Amino acid sequence: MFKLISQRVALGLLTLLLASALIFLGVEALPGDLASKLLANNATPENLAALRLELGLDRPMLVRYWEWLSHMLQGDFGASLSNKRAIIGDLGPRALNTFFLATYAAVIAVPLAVALGIIAAIRQGGIFDRLVNVVTLFSISVPEFFIGYVLVMLLAVKIRLFPVLSNVTPDTDFAQRLYLTFLPMATMVMVVVAHMMRMTRASVLAVMASPYIEMAILKGLPKWRIVVQHALPNALAPILNVVALNLAYLIVGVVVVEVVFVYPGMGQWIVDSVSKKDLPVVQACGMIFAAVFISLNILADVLAIISNPRLRHPR
Structure with a gap:
Protein backbone atom coordinates (compact mmCIF):
# COMPACT_ATOMS: atom_id res chain seq x y z
CA MET A 1 0.00 0.00 0.00
CA PHE A 2 2.87 2.37 0.84
CA LYS A 3 4.32 1.84 -2.64
CA LEU A 4 0.98 2.58 -4.32
CA ILE A 5 0.42 5.71 -2.25
CA SER A 6 3.98 6.90 -2.93
CA GLN A 7 3.41 6.45 -6.66
CA ARG A 8 0.19 8.51 -6.48
CA VAL A 9 1.96 11.29 -4.55
CA ALA A 10 4.88 11.31 -7.02
CA LEU A 11 2.47 11.52 -9.96
CA GLY A 12 0.64 14.34 -8.17
CA LEU A 13 3.86 16.33 -7.74
CA LEU A 14 4.72 15.78 -11.40
CA THR A 15 1.23 16.91 -12.39
CA LEU A 16 1.62 20.02 -10.24
CA LEU A 17 4.92 20.80 -11.96
CA LEU A 18 3.27 20.47 -15.36
CA ALA A 19 0.38 22.62 -14.15
CA SER A 20 2.80 25.36 -13.08
CA ALA A 21 4.38 25.29 -16.54
CA LEU A 22 0.96 25.53 -18.20
CA ILE A 23 -0.07 28.42 -15.95
CA PHE A 24 3.14 30.31 -16.72
CA LEU A 25 2.95 29.58 -20.46
CA GLY A 26 -0.73 30.50 -20.54
CA VAL A 27 0.01 33.90 -19.09
CA GLU A 28 2.97 34.35 -21.43
CA ALA A 29 0.81 33.46 -24.44
CA LEU A 30 -1.68 36.26 -23.78
CA PRO A 31 -1.80 38.62 -26.78
CA GLY A 32 -0.14 41.99 -26.59
CA ASP A 33 2.77 43.39 -24.62
CA LEU A 34 2.28 43.54 -20.83
CA ALA A 35 4.44 46.63 -20.41
CA SER A 36 2.51 48.49 -23.12
CA LYS A 37 -0.82 47.58 -21.51
CA LEU A 38 0.29 48.71 -18.08
CA LEU A 39 1.70 52.04 -19.27
CA ALA A 40 -1.13 52.72 -21.76
CA ASN A 41 -0.76 56.36 -22.90
CA ASN A 42 2.60 56.73 -21.14
CA ALA A 43 4.21 54.01 -23.24
CA THR A 44 7.26 55.89 -24.44
CA PRO A 45 10.30 53.84 -25.53
CA GLU A 46 12.18 54.87 -22.37
CA ASN A 47 9.30 53.98 -20.06
CA LEU A 48 8.73 50.67 -21.83
CA ALA A 49 12.40 49.73 -21.50
CA ALA A 50 12.45 50.67 -17.81
CA LEU A 51 9.26 48.72 -17.03
CA ARG A 52 10.41 45.64 -18.94
CA LEU A 53 13.64 45.74 -16.96
CA GLU A 54 11.72 46.11 -13.69
CA LEU A 55 9.37 43.20 -14.49
CA GLY A 56 12.17 41.03 -15.85
CA LEU A 57 10.60 40.81 -19.30
CA ASP A 58 14.00 41.35 -20.93
CA ARG A 59 15.23 37.95 -19.71
CA PRO A 60 14.61 34.54 -21.36
CA MET A 61 11.31 32.87 -20.56
CA LEU A 62 12.90 29.77 -19.01
CA VAL A 63 14.92 31.91 -16.61
CA ARG A 64 11.80 33.82 -15.55
CA TYR A 65 9.85 30.58 -15.10
CA TRP A 66 12.53 29.05 -12.89
CA GLU A 67 12.79 32.19 -10.76
CA TRP A 68 8.99 32.39 -10.42
CA LEU A 69 8.67 28.73 -9.48
CA SER A 70 11.57 28.76 -7.01
CA HIS A 71 10.22 31.89 -5.28
CA MET A 72 6.74 30.37 -5.11
CA LEU A 73 8.11 27.20 -3.51
CA GLN A 74 9.59 29.45 -0.82
CA GLY A 75 6.23 31.14 -0.21
CA ASP A 76 7.06 34.29 -2.17
CA PHE A 77 4.23 34.96 -4.64
CA GLY A 78 5.67 38.28 -5.78
CA ALA A 79 4.00 41.68 -5.76
CA SER A 80 0.77 42.85 -7.32
CA LEU A 81 1.14 45.10 -10.34
CA SER A 82 -1.95 47.12 -9.44
CA ASN A 83 -1.08 48.17 -5.87
CA LYS A 84 2.58 47.10 -5.55
CA ARG A 85 1.80 45.19 -2.35
CA ALA A 86 3.01 41.68 -1.62
CA ILE A 87 0.50 39.15 -2.95
CA ILE A 88 0.83 36.93 0.12
CA GLY A 89 -0.62 39.70 2.31
CA ASP A 90 -3.86 39.93 0.30
CA LEU A 91 -3.94 36.22 -0.49
CA GLY A 92 -4.41 35.08 3.11
CA PRO A 93 -7.83 36.70 3.85
CA ARG A 94 -9.20 35.86 0.41
CA ALA A 95 -8.04 32.24 0.62
Missing part, protein backbone atom coordinates in the same frame (compact mmCIF):
# COMPACT_ATOMS: atom_id res chain seq x y z
CA LEU A 96 -9.69 31.93 4.05
CA ASN A 97 -12.94 33.29 2.59
CA THR A 98 -12.83 30.80 -0.28
CA PHE A 99 -12.03 27.85 1.99
CA PHE A 100 -14.75 28.93 4.43
CA LEU A 101 -17.34 28.95 1.64
CA ALA A 102 -16.16 25.58 0.30
CA THR A 103 -16.17 24.04 3.80
CA TYR A 104 -19.62 25.48 4.52
CA ALA A 105 -20.95 23.88 1.33
CA ALA A 106 -19.16 20.57 1.99
CA VAL A 107 -20.55 20.24 5.52
CA ILE A 108 -24.07 20.53 4.10
CA ALA A 109 -23.60 18.71 0.79
CA VAL A 110 -21.79 15.50 1.80
CA PRO A 111 -24.22 14.21 4.48
CA LEU A 112 -27.21 15.38 2.42
CA ALA A 113 -26.01 13.63 -0.74
CA VAL A 114 -25.19 10.35 1.03
CA ALA A 115 -28.52 10.35 2.89
CA LEU A 116 -30.52 11.08 -0.28
CA GLY A 117 -28.60 8.41 -2.18
CA ILE A 118 -29.29 5.79 0.49
CA ILE A 119 -32.99 6.69 0.71
CA ALA A 120 -33.30 6.60 -3.09
CA ALA A 121 -31.64 3.16 -3.14
CA ILE A 122 -33.97 1.88 -0.43
CA ARG A 123 -37.01 3.19 -2.30
CA GLN A 124 -35.79 2.28 -5.78
CA GLY A 125 -38.44 2.94 -8.41
CA GLY A 126 -40.68 4.85 -6.01
CA ILE A 127 -41.91 8.42 -6.18
CA PHE A 128 -39.09 9.71 -3.98
CA ASP A 129 -36.44 8.00 -6.12
CA ARG A 130 -37.88 9.41 -9.34
CA LEU A 131 -38.30 12.91 -7.91
CA VAL A 132 -34.73 13.03 -6.57
CA ASN A 133 -33.34 11.75 -9.89
CA VAL A 134 -35.22 14.43 -11.85
CA VAL A 135 -34.09 17.23 -9.52
CA THR A 136 -30.45 16.11 -9.49
CA LEU A 137 -30.38 15.67 -13.26
CA PHE A 138 -31.73 19.22 -13.62
CA SER A 139 -29.11 20.68 -11.26
CA ILE A 140 -26.33 18.85 -13.12
CA SER A 141 -27.52 20.19 -16.47
CA VAL A 142 -27.86 23.84 -15.37
CA PRO A 143 -24.72 26.01 -14.94
CA GLU A 144 -23.87 27.42 -11.52
CA PHE A 145 -24.45 31.05 -12.40
CA PHE A 146 -28.02 30.31 -13.54
CA ILE A 147 -28.81 28.53 -10.26
CA GLY A 148 -27.27 31.46 -8.39
CA TYR A 149 -29.37 34.05 -10.20
CA VAL A 150 -32.53 31.98 -9.66
CA LEU A 151 -31.82 31.79 -5.93
CA VAL A 152 -31.15 35.54 -5.85
CA MET A 153 -34.44 36.26 -7.62
CA LEU A 154 -36.45 33.96 -5.33
CA LEU A 155 -34.80 34.33 -1.93
CA ALA A 156 -33.22 37.78 -2.13
CA VAL A 157 -35.45 39.87 -4.42
CA LYS A 158 -38.96 38.45 -4.04
CA ILE A 159 -38.97 36.98 -0.53
CA ARG A 160 -36.00 39.03 0.78
CA LEU A 161 -34.76 36.42 3.20
CA PHE A 162 -31.08 36.81 2.31
CA PRO A 163 -28.89 39.61 0.94
CA VAL A 164 -28.14 39.81 -2.78
CA LEU A 165 -24.41 40.35 -2.22
CA SER A 166 -22.20 38.41 0.18
CA ASN A 167 -20.20 41.28 1.59
CA VAL A 168 -18.10 39.78 4.38
CA THR A 169 -15.16 41.43 6.14
CA PRO A 170 -12.53 40.14 8.58
CA ASP A 171 -14.65 41.64 11.39
CA THR A 172 -17.81 39.72 10.42
CA ASP A 173 -18.75 37.28 13.19
CA PHE A 174 -19.36 33.59 12.49
CA ALA A 175 -23.17 33.64 12.63
CA GLN A 176 -23.40 36.69 10.37
CA ARG A 177 -20.91 35.12 7.96
CA LEU A 178 -23.08 32.00 7.73
CA TYR A 179 -26.10 34.17 6.96
CA LEU A 180 -24.36 36.34 4.34
CA THR A 181 -22.89 33.33 2.50
CA PHE A 182 -26.05 31.20 2.53
CA LEU A 183 -26.98 31.86 -1.10
CA PRO A 184 -23.55 31.07 -2.60
CA MET A 185 -23.36 28.02 -0.35
CA ALA A 186 -26.80 26.84 -1.51
CA THR A 187 -25.76 27.33 -5.14
CA MET A 188 -22.68 25.15 -4.74
CA VAL A 189 -24.58 22.54 -2.72
CA MET A 190 -27.20 22.13 -5.45
CA VAL A 191 -24.47 21.44 -7.99
CA VAL A 192 -22.30 18.96 -6.05
CA VAL A 193 -25.09 17.12 -4.24
CA ALA A 194 -26.39 15.82 -7.55
CA HIS A 195 -23.12 14.07 -8.48
CA MET A 196 -22.54 12.57 -5.03
CA MET A 197 -26.15 11.48 -4.58
CA ARG A 198 -26.31 9.71 -7.94
CA MET A 199 -23.01 7.93 -7.31
CA THR A 200 -24.15 6.85 -3.83
CA ARG A 201 -27.40 5.47 -5.23
CA ALA A 202 -25.65 3.69 -8.13
CA SER A 203 -22.97 2.16 -5.86
CA VAL A 204 -25.48 0.89 -3.31
CA LEU A 205 -27.73 -0.59 -6.00
CA ALA A 206 -24.73 -2.32 -7.62
CA VAL A 207 -23.90 -4.01 -4.33
CA MET A 208 -27.58 -4.89 -3.77
CA ALA A 209 -27.31 -7.39 -6.64
CA SER A 210 -24.71 -9.45 -4.74
CA PRO A 211 -25.58 -12.98 -3.52
CA TYR A 212 -25.04 -12.15 0.16
CA ILE A 213 -27.58 -9.33 -0.14
CA GLU A 214 -30.09 -11.76 -1.65
CA MET A 215 -29.49 -14.07 1.31
CA ALA A 216 -30.14 -11.21 3.73
CA ILE A 217 -33.38 -10.44 1.89
CA LEU A 218 -34.43 -14.11 2.09
CA LYS A 219 -33.79 -14.02 5.85
CA GLY A 220 -36.41 -11.30 6.12
CA LEU A 221 -34.17 -8.42 7.23
CA PRO A 222 -35.64 -4.91 6.74
CA LYS A 223 -34.44 -3.26 3.55
CA TRP A 224 -33.06 -0.19 5.34
CA ARG A 225 -30.94 -2.44 7.54
CA ILE A 226 -29.67 -4.40 4.54
CA VAL A 227 -28.67 -1.19 2.77
CA VAL A 228 -27.07 0.57 5.74
CA GLN A 229 -25.34 -2.37 7.46
CA HIS A 230 -24.48 -4.67 4.56
CA ALA A 231 -24.54 -2.81 1.22
CA LEU A 232 -23.19 0.63 2.17
CA PRO A 233 -19.83 -0.51 3.68
CA ASN A 234 -19.01 -2.39 0.47
CA ALA A 235 -20.08 0.54 -1.70
CA LEU A 236 -17.88 3.09 0.10
CA ALA A 237 -14.94 3.05 -2.34
CA PRO A 238 -16.63 4.83 -5.28
CA ILE A 239 -18.59 7.05 -2.88
CA LEU A 240 -15.42 8.25 -1.13
CA ASN A 241 -13.82 8.82 -4.52
CA VAL A 242 -16.63 10.98 -5.84
CA VAL A 243 -16.87 12.88 -2.54
CA ALA A 244 -13.17 13.78 -2.68
CA LEU A 245 -13.45 14.83 -6.34
CA ASN A 246 -16.44 17.03 -5.57
CA LEU A 247 -14.60 18.61 -2.65
CA ALA A 248 -11.88 19.51 -5.16
CA TYR A 249 -14.57 21.01 -7.38
CA LEU A 250 -15.89 23.05 -4.44
CA ILE A 251 -12.49 24.73 -4.09
CA VAL A 252 -11.80 25.48 -7.76
CA GLY A 253 -15.43 25.86 -8.84
CA VAL A 254 -16.10 28.85 -6.63
CA VAL A 255 -14.89 31.33 -9.26
CA VAL A 256 -18.25 31.71 -11.00
CA VAL A 257 -20.22 31.65 -7.73
CA GLU A 258 -18.00 34.29 -6.12
CA VAL A 259 -18.40 36.57 -9.13
CA VAL A 260 -22.20 36.20 -9.08
CA PHE A 261 -22.45 37.14 -5.39
CA VAL A 262 -19.42 39.51 -5.35
CA TYR A 263 -17.88 37.40 -2.59
CA PRO A 264 -14.37 38.57 -1.59
CA GLY A 265 -12.59 35.29 -2.22
CA MET A 266 -9.88 34.06 -4.56
CA GLY A 267 -12.34 33.52 -7.42
CA GLN A 268 -13.47 37.14 -7.42
CA TRP A 269 -9.88 38.28 -7.03
CA ILE A 270 -8.60 36.31 -10.00
CA VAL A 271 -11.38 37.66 -12.24
CA ASP A 272 -10.64 41.24 -11.15
CA SER A 273 -6.92 40.67 -11.72
CA VAL A 274 -7.52 39.39 -15.25
CA SER A 275 -9.41 42.58 -16.09
CA LYS A 276 -6.60 44.70 -14.57
CA LYS A 277 -3.82 42.69 -16.31
CA ASP A 278 -2.40 41.88 -12.85
CA LEU A 279 -0.69 38.72 -14.05
CA PRO A 280 1.29 37.84 -10.88
CA VAL A 281 -1.99 37.59 -8.96
CA VAL A 282 -3.50 35.42 -11.71
CA GLN A 283 -0.49 33.10 -11.58
CA ALA A 284 -0.54 32.88 -7.78
CA CYS A 285 -4.27 32.10 -7.60
CA GLY A 286 -3.93 29.60 -10.45
CA MET A 287 -1.17 27.75 -8.59
CA ILE A 288 -3.19 27.67 -5.35
CA PHE A 289 -6.22 26.26 -7.18
CA ALA A 290 -4.06 23.71 -9.02
CA ALA A 291 -2.32 22.58 -5.81
CA VAL A 292 -5.60 22.13 -3.93
CA PHE A 293 -7.29 20.33 -6.83
CA ILE A 294 -4.37 17.93 -7.36
CA SER A 295 -4.04 17.30 -3.61
CA LEU A 296 -7.70 16.36 -3.29
CA ASN A 297 -7.43 14.11 -6.35
CA ILE A 298 -4.50 12.35 -4.68
CA LEU A 299 -6.65 12.03 -1.55
CA ALA A 300 -9.40 10.45 -3.66
CA ASP A 301 -6.92 7.90 -5.05
CA VAL A 302 -5.56 7.10 -1.58
CA LEU A 303 -9.05 6.63 -0.13
CA ALA A 304 -9.95 4.35 -3.04
CA ILE A 305 -6.81 2.26 -2.41
CA ILE A 306 -7.49 2.00 1.32
CA SER A 307 -11.17 1.15 0.97
CA ASN A 308 -10.85 -1.31 -1.93
CA PRO A 309 -8.72 -4.44 -1.34
CA ARG A 310 -8.63 -5.17 -5.09
CA LEU A 311 -6.63 -1.98 -5.65
CA ARG A 312 -4.21 -2.89 -2.87
CA HIS A 313 -3.58 -6.34 -4.36
CA PRO A 314 -3.63 -6.02 -8.17
CA ARG A 315 -3.61 -9.18 -10.18
Whole structure:
Protein backbone atom coordinates (compact mmCIF):
# COMPACT_ATOMS: atom_id res chain seq x y z
CA MET A 1 0.00 0.00 0.00
CA PHE A 2 2.87 2.37 0.84
CA LYS A 3 4.32 1.84 -2.64
CA LEU A 4 0.98 2.58 -4.32
CA ILE A 5 0.42 5.71 -2.25
CA SER A 6 3.98 6.90 -2.93
CA GLN A 7 3.41 6.45 -6.66
CA ARG A 8 0.19 8.51 -6.48
CA VAL A 9 1.96 11.29 -4.55
CA ALA A 10 4.88 11.31 -7.02
CA LEU A 11 2.47 11.52 -9.96
CA GLY A 12 0.64 14.34 -8.17
CA LEU A 13 3.86 16.33 -7.74
CA LEU A 14 4.72 15.78 -11.40
CA THR A 15 1.23 16.91 -12.39
CA LEU A 16 1.62 20.02 -10.24
CA LEU A 17 4.92 20.80 -11.96
CA LEU A 18 3.27 20.47 -15.36
CA ALA A 19 0.38 22.62 -14.15
CA SER A 20 2.80 25.36 -13.08
CA ALA A 21 4.38 25.29 -16.54
CA LEU A 22 0.96 25.53 -18.20
CA ILE A 23 -0.07 28.42 -15.95
CA PHE A 24 3.14 30.31 -16.72
CA LEU A 25 2.95 29.58 -20.46
CA GLY A 26 -0.73 30.50 -20.54
CA VAL A 27 0.01 33.90 -19.09
CA GLU A 28 2.97 34.35 -21.43
CA ALA A 29 0.81 33.46 -24.44
CA LEU A 30 -1.68 36.26 -23.78
CA PRO A 31 -1.80 38.62 -26.78
CA GLY A 32 -0.14 41.99 -26.59
CA ASP A 33 2.77 43.39 -24.62
CA LEU A 34 2.28 43.54 -20.83
CA ALA A 35 4.44 46.63 -20.41
CA SER A 36 2.51 48.49 -23.12
CA LYS A 37 -0.82 47.58 -21.51
CA LEU A 38 0.29 48.71 -18.08
CA LEU A 39 1.70 52.04 -19.27
CA ALA A 40 -1.13 52.72 -21.76
CA ASN A 41 -0.76 56.36 -22.90
CA ASN A 42 2.60 56.73 -21.14
CA ALA A 43 4.21 54.01 -23.24
CA THR A 44 7.26 55.89 -24.44
CA PRO A 45 10.30 53.84 -25.53
CA GLU A 46 12.18 54.87 -22.37
CA ASN A 47 9.30 53.98 -20.06
CA LEU A 48 8.73 50.67 -21.83
CA ALA A 49 12.40 49.73 -21.50
CA ALA A 50 12.45 50.67 -17.81
CA LEU A 51 9.26 48.72 -17.03
CA ARG A 52 10.41 45.64 -18.94
CA LEU A 53 13.64 45.74 -16.96
CA GLU A 54 11.72 46.11 -13.69
CA LEU A 55 9.37 43.20 -14.49
CA GLY A 56 12.17 41.03 -15.85
CA LEU A 57 10.60 40.81 -19.30
CA ASP A 58 14.00 41.35 -20.93
CA ARG A 59 15.23 37.95 -19.71
CA PRO A 60 14.61 34.54 -21.36
CA MET A 61 11.31 32.87 -20.56
CA LEU A 62 12.90 29.77 -19.01
CA VAL A 63 14.92 31.91 -16.61
CA ARG A 64 11.80 33.82 -15.55
CA TYR A 65 9.85 30.58 -15.10
CA TRP A 66 12.53 29.05 -12.89
CA GLU A 67 12.79 32.19 -10.76
CA TRP A 68 8.99 32.39 -10.42
CA LEU A 69 8.67 28.73 -9.48
CA SER A 70 11.57 28.76 -7.01
CA HIS A 71 10.22 31.89 -5.28
CA MET A 72 6.74 30.37 -5.11
CA LEU A 73 8.11 27.20 -3.51
CA GLN A 74 9.59 29.45 -0.82
CA GLY A 75 6.23 31.14 -0.21
CA ASP A 76 7.06 34.29 -2.17
CA PHE A 77 4.23 34.96 -4.64
CA GLY A 78 5.67 38.28 -5.78
CA ALA A 79 4.00 41.68 -5.76
CA SER A 80 0.77 42.85 -7.32
CA LEU A 81 1.14 45.10 -10.34
CA SER A 82 -1.95 47.12 -9.44
CA ASN A 83 -1.08 48.17 -5.87
CA LYS A 84 2.58 47.10 -5.55
CA ARG A 85 1.80 45.19 -2.35
CA ALA A 86 3.01 41.68 -1.62
CA ILE A 87 0.50 39.15 -2.95
CA ILE A 88 0.83 36.93 0.12
CA GLY A 89 -0.62 39.70 2.31
CA ASP A 90 -3.86 39.93 0.30
CA LEU A 91 -3.94 36.22 -0.49
CA GLY A 92 -4.41 35.08 3.11
CA PRO A 93 -7.83 36.70 3.85
CA ARG A 94 -9.20 35.86 0.41
CA ALA A 95 -8.04 32.24 0.62
CA LEU A 96 -9.69 31.93 4.05
CA ASN A 97 -12.94 33.29 2.59
CA THR A 98 -12.83 30.80 -0.28
CA PHE A 99 -12.03 27.85 1.99
CA PHE A 100 -14.75 28.93 4.43
CA LEU A 101 -17.34 28.95 1.64
CA ALA A 102 -16.16 25.58 0.30
CA THR A 103 -16.17 24.04 3.80
CA TYR A 104 -19.62 25.48 4.52
CA ALA A 105 -20.95 23.88 1.33
CA ALA A 106 -19.16 20.57 1.99
CA VAL A 107 -20.55 20.24 5.52
CA ILE A 108 -24.07 20.53 4.10
CA ALA A 109 -23.60 18.71 0.79
CA VAL A 110 -21.79 15.50 1.80
CA PRO A 111 -24.22 14.21 4.48
CA LEU A 112 -27.21 15.38 2.42
CA ALA A 113 -26.01 13.63 -0.74
CA VAL A 114 -25.19 10.35 1.03
CA ALA A 115 -28.52 10.35 2.89
CA LEU A 116 -30.52 11.08 -0.28
CA GLY A 117 -28.60 8.41 -2.18
CA ILE A 118 -29.29 5.79 0.49
CA ILE A 119 -32.99 6.69 0.71
CA ALA A 120 -33.30 6.60 -3.09
CA ALA A 121 -31.64 3.16 -3.14
CA ILE A 122 -33.97 1.88 -0.43
CA ARG A 123 -37.01 3.19 -2.30
CA GLN A 124 -35.79 2.28 -5.78
CA GLY A 125 -38.44 2.94 -8.41
CA GLY A 126 -40.68 4.85 -6.01
CA ILE A 127 -41.91 8.42 -6.18
CA PHE A 128 -39.09 9.71 -3.98
CA ASP A 129 -36.44 8.00 -6.12
CA ARG A 130 -37.88 9.41 -9.34
CA LEU A 131 -38.30 12.91 -7.91
CA VAL A 132 -34.73 13.03 -6.57
CA ASN A 133 -33.34 11.75 -9.89
CA VAL A 134 -35.22 14.43 -11.85
CA VAL A 135 -34.09 17.23 -9.52
CA THR A 136 -30.45 16.11 -9.49
CA LEU A 137 -30.38 15.67 -13.26
CA PHE A 138 -31.73 19.22 -13.62
CA SER A 139 -29.11 20.68 -11.26
CA ILE A 140 -26.33 18.85 -13.12
CA SER A 141 -27.52 20.19 -16.47
CA VAL A 142 -27.86 23.84 -15.37
CA PRO A 143 -24.72 26.01 -14.94
CA GLU A 144 -23.87 27.42 -11.52
CA PHE A 145 -24.45 31.05 -12.40
CA PHE A 146 -28.02 30.31 -13.54
CA ILE A 147 -28.81 28.53 -10.26
CA GLY A 148 -27.27 31.46 -8.39
CA TYR A 149 -29.37 34.05 -10.20
CA VAL A 150 -32.53 31.98 -9.66
CA LEU A 151 -31.82 31.79 -5.93
CA VAL A 152 -31.15 35.54 -5.85
CA MET A 153 -34.44 36.26 -7.62
CA LEU A 154 -36.45 33.96 -5.33
CA LEU A 155 -34.80 34.33 -1.93
CA ALA A 156 -33.22 37.78 -2.13
CA VAL A 157 -35.45 39.87 -4.42
CA LYS A 158 -38.96 38.45 -4.04
CA ILE A 159 -38.97 36.98 -0.53
CA ARG A 160 -36.00 39.03 0.78
CA LEU A 161 -34.76 36.42 3.20
CA PHE A 162 -31.08 36.81 2.31
CA PRO A 163 -28.89 39.61 0.94
CA VAL A 164 -28.14 39.81 -2.78
CA LEU A 165 -24.41 40.35 -2.22
CA SER A 166 -22.20 38.41 0.18
CA ASN A 167 -20.20 41.28 1.59
CA VAL A 168 -18.10 39.78 4.38
CA THR A 169 -15.16 41.43 6.14
CA PRO A 170 -12.53 40.14 8.58
CA ASP A 171 -14.65 41.64 11.39
CA THR A 172 -17.81 39.72 10.42
CA ASP A 173 -18.75 37.28 13.19
CA PHE A 174 -19.36 33.59 12.49
CA ALA A 175 -23.17 33.64 12.63
CA GLN A 176 -23.40 36.69 10.37
CA ARG A 177 -20.91 35.12 7.96
CA LEU A 178 -23.08 32.00 7.73
CA TYR A 179 -26.10 34.17 6.96
CA LEU A 180 -24.36 36.34 4.34
CA THR A 181 -22.89 33.33 2.50
CA PHE A 182 -26.05 31.20 2.53
CA LEU A 183 -26.98 31.86 -1.10
CA PRO A 184 -23.55 31.07 -2.60
CA MET A 185 -23.36 28.02 -0.35
CA ALA A 186 -26.80 26.84 -1.51
CA THR A 187 -25.76 27.33 -5.14
CA MET A 188 -22.68 25.15 -4.74
CA VAL A 189 -24.58 22.54 -2.72
CA MET A 190 -27.20 22.13 -5.45
CA VAL A 191 -24.47 21.44 -7.99
CA VAL A 192 -22.30 18.96 -6.05
CA VAL A 193 -25.09 17.12 -4.24
CA ALA A 194 -26.39 15.82 -7.55
CA HIS A 195 -23.12 14.07 -8.48
CA MET A 196 -22.54 12.57 -5.03
CA MET A 197 -26.15 11.48 -4.58
CA ARG A 198 -26.31 9.71 -7.94
CA MET A 199 -23.01 7.93 -7.31
CA THR A 200 -24.15 6.85 -3.83
CA ARG A 201 -27.40 5.47 -5.23
CA ALA A 202 -25.65 3.69 -8.13
CA SER A 203 -22.97 2.16 -5.86
CA VAL A 204 -25.48 0.89 -3.31
CA LEU A 205 -27.73 -0.59 -6.00
CA ALA A 206 -24.73 -2.32 -7.62
CA VAL A 207 -23.90 -4.01 -4.33
CA MET A 208 -27.58 -4.89 -3.77
CA ALA A 209 -27.31 -7.39 -6.64
CA SER A 210 -24.71 -9.45 -4.74
CA PRO A 211 -25.58 -12.98 -3.52
CA TYR A 212 -25.04 -12.15 0.16
CA ILE A 213 -27.58 -9.33 -0.14
CA GLU A 214 -30.09 -11.76 -1.65
CA MET A 215 -29.49 -14.07 1.31
CA ALA A 216 -30.14 -11.21 3.73
CA ILE A 217 -33.38 -10.44 1.89
CA LEU A 218 -34.43 -14.11 2.09
CA LYS A 219 -33.79 -14.02 5.85
CA GLY A 220 -36.41 -11.30 6.12
CA LEU A 221 -34.17 -8.42 7.23
CA PRO A 222 -35.64 -4.91 6.74
CA LYS A 223 -34.44 -3.26 3.55
CA TRP A 224 -33.06 -0.19 5.34
CA ARG A 225 -30.94 -2.44 7.54
CA ILE A 226 -29.67 -4.40 4.54
CA VAL A 227 -28.67 -1.19 2.77
CA VAL A 228 -27.07 0.57 5.74
CA GLN A 229 -25.34 -2.37 7.46
CA HIS A 230 -24.48 -4.67 4.56
CA ALA A 231 -24.54 -2.81 1.22
CA LEU A 232 -23.19 0.63 2.17
CA PRO A 233 -19.83 -0.51 3.68
CA ASN A 234 -19.01 -2.39 0.47
CA ALA A 235 -20.08 0.54 -1.70
CA LEU A 236 -17.88 3.09 0.10
CA ALA A 237 -14.94 3.05 -2.34
CA PRO A 238 -16.63 4.83 -5.28
CA ILE A 239 -18.59 7.05 -2.88
CA LEU A 240 -15.42 8.25 -1.13
CA ASN A 241 -13.82 8.82 -4.52
CA VAL A 242 -16.63 10.98 -5.84
CA VAL A 243 -16.87 12.88 -2.54
CA ALA A 244 -13.17 13.78 -2.68
CA LEU A 245 -13.45 14.83 -6.34
CA ASN A 246 -16.44 17.03 -5.57
CA LEU A 247 -14.60 18.61 -2.65
CA ALA A 248 -11.88 19.51 -5.16
CA TYR A 249 -14.57 21.01 -7.38
CA LEU A 250 -15.89 23.05 -4.44
CA ILE A 251 -12.49 24.73 -4.09
CA VAL A 252 -11.80 25.48 -7.76
CA GLY A 253 -15.43 25.86 -8.84
CA VAL A 254 -16.10 28.85 -6.63
CA VAL A 255 -14.89 31.33 -9.26
CA VAL A 256 -18.25 31.71 -11.00
CA VAL A 257 -20.22 31.65 -7.73
CA GLU A 258 -18.00 34.29 -6.12
CA VAL A 259 -18.40 36.57 -9.13
CA VAL A 260 -22.20 36.20 -9.08
CA PHE A 261 -22.45 37.14 -5.39
CA VAL A 262 -19.42 39.51 -5.35
CA TYR A 263 -17.88 37.40 -2.59
CA PRO A 264 -14.37 38.57 -1.59
CA GLY A 265 -12.59 35.29 -2.22
CA MET A 266 -9.88 34.06 -4.56
CA GLY A 267 -12.34 33.52 -7.42
CA GLN A 268 -13.47 37.14 -7.42
CA TRP A 269 -9.88 38.28 -7.03
CA ILE A 270 -8.60 36.31 -10.00
CA VAL A 271 -11.38 37.66 -12.24
CA ASP A 272 -10.64 41.24 -11.15
CA SER A 273 -6.92 40.67 -11.72
CA VAL A 274 -7.52 39.39 -15.25
CA SER A 275 -9.41 42.58 -16.09
CA LYS A 276 -6.60 44.70 -14.57
CA LYS A 277 -3.82 42.69 -16.31
CA ASP A 278 -2.40 41.88 -12.85
CA LEU A 279 -0.69 38.72 -14.05
CA PRO A 280 1.29 37.84 -10.88
CA VAL A 281 -1.99 37.59 -8.96
CA VAL A 282 -3.50 35.42 -11.71
CA GLN A 283 -0.49 33.10 -11.58
CA ALA A 284 -0.54 32.88 -7.78
CA CYS A 285 -4.27 32.10 -7.60
CA GLY A 286 -3.93 29.60 -10.45
CA MET A 287 -1.17 27.75 -8.59
CA ILE A 288 -3.19 27.67 -5.35
CA PHE A 289 -6.22 26.26 -7.18
CA ALA A 290 -4.06 23.71 -9.02
CA ALA A 291 -2.32 22.58 -5.81
CA VAL A 292 -5.60 22.13 -3.93
CA PHE A 293 -7.29 20.33 -6.83
CA ILE A 294 -4.37 17.93 -7.36
CA SER A 295 -4.04 17.30 -3.61
CA LEU A 296 -7.70 16.36 -3.29
CA ASN A 297 -7.43 14.11 -6.35
CA ILE A 298 -4.50 12.35 -4.68
CA LEU A 299 -6.65 12.03 -1.55
CA ALA A 300 -9.40 10.45 -3.66
CA ASP A 301 -6.92 7.90 -5.05
CA VAL A 302 -5.56 7.10 -1.58
CA LEU A 303 -9.05 6.63 -0.13
CA ALA A 304 -9.95 4.35 -3.04
CA ILE A 305 -6.81 2.26 -2.41
CA ILE A 306 -7.49 2.00 1.32
CA SER A 307 -11.17 1.15 0.97
CA ASN A 308 -10.85 -1.31 -1.93
CA PRO A 309 -8.72 -4.44 -1.34
CA ARG A 310 -8.63 -5.17 -5.09
CA LEU A 311 -6.63 -1.98 -5.65
CA ARG A 312 -4.21 -2.89 -2.87
CA HIS A 313 -3.58 -6.34 -4.36
CA PRO A 314 -3.63 -6.02 -8.17
CA ARG A 315 -3.61 -9.18 -10.18
